[in-house]
Amino acid sequence: MSSTYALELRDVRKSFGKTEIIRGASLAVKPGERVAIIGPNGAGKSTLFHLISGRLDVTSGEILLNGERIDGKRPYEIYRRGLARSFQVSNLFGRLSVFENVRCAMLWSMGYRYAFWKFLADLQDVNERTEEVLEMIKLDKKRNVLAMNLTYAEQRALEIGITIAGGSNVILLDEPTAGMSQSETKRFVQLIREVTEGKTLLTVEHDMGVVFGLADKIAVLVYGEVIAFDTPEAVRANQRVQEAYLGSVLAEQQAAMAGH
């Protein structure tokens, strides 16, 4: 039954002009699963994220969140129904503190759900929940630092804090570890694991170390089609995936790690 899935894509298609970029993508993600979407450059990974989060409209097909159609809905409606997409570092309020950035996101998400009087009564609660998020993203000791004065990795952690602040159960993270060093990446994967515990996670990721360290399942997108959706072990062993993508990527990353 569709309602058993946190997120479901049914034969989703998206064309830009005459060019079909997403060509009948289907995917069914169970609650609590962590899914990485991988695939070659230009396969349509970002486009798929835009379609799920409502930034782009599907050309045809259906997208369901907890069993309910969300295709055709605006991004804020989809957010209100429990799907949050990561903000980019460029969307942080640089001149606000870490605490204020997370609190803003929390208040913003509550604005839709509460009458104003309730909203005021809940401010104490908001402050406490903001503190909890800061602890989760390990920035509680930097609560008063302006976002623009954080390191890049800290800014990306704040970005995740803002994404989860509204309490969404389905989280979309777009290349969360891009631009980080190897040691930062390792710590960050652990952080993502912790903050998304019990939630459904979809991530677009190029780093295969992150993919295999984080994902319960991997969706392989090639030319706008999901050619495989399975456990990391099964995807790694999949001949079609090896030929279309993974063989060359793994070889490249192994060569890079060997210092070539």
Ligand SMILES: Nc1ncnc2c1ncn2[C@@H]1O[C@H](COP(=O)(O)OP(=O)(O)OP(=O)(O)O)[C@@H](O)[C@H]1O
């Ligand atoms: N608004 C748009 N108008 C026209 N073409 C677009 C638009 N957005 C994306 N495309 C095209 O769709 C294709 C898929 O792009 P997309 O960014 O989704 O791929 P991707 O898998 O995320 O790539 P990468 O791994 O390089 O980030 C590309 O050929 C891109 O040029």
